[in-house]
Amino acid sequence: MLLRPDVFRHLCRARDLLCEVGEGQASVGEVARAVGISQYHFIRQFEAVFGATPHQLRIHARLGRARRLLAAGHMPVTEVCLEVGFSSLGSFSALFRRRVGVTPSAYQRRLRGLVQVPPSRPVSPVAGCLTLMGGLPPGTFRNFREA
Structure with missing residues (x-):
C-alpha cells in the first residue's frame, strides 16, 4: 500500500492517540476525525x-500498562483494572488470561517472587574510590598520585 507522507504522519499520530491509556480516551471515530480520515x-x-x-x-x-502496574506490585488488581480503562474486573481478568496466559493476580504473585527489592544499606561517608584503595595490598602504590 502506497501512502502519501502526510497520510502516514496522520496514521502515526492516530497510533499515538490510541496508545494513550487513561481516562477520557477518544473513541476510534473521534481519533479518525482528529486525523481527518473517515472512520472506516x-x-x-x-x-x-x-x-x-x-x-x-x-x-x-x-x-x-496493566502488566507493568501488576509487576510493580503497588496496586491491587481491581485498581489496575480501572487504571488501564476497563470498567469490569471480570472482562479485564478474562482478557488478561486469554492474552497473557495467567490471571492478573497470578501474574502479580509470580512476579513478586521473581523481583526482590534489596535491603537498603547505610550510606558510607567515605568516597567509594578510597574504600576500594583501602582493600588493596600495602605497597601497591608509592604515592597518592600513582593511585
Missing part, C-alpha cells in the same frame, strides 16, 4: 500499515 477508511488504512486494527492496538497498549 481509517480502520482499513490503519490495519494495512500497522498490522492490527485500532481496537486491537488499544487493547495491547492497555494490557501492556
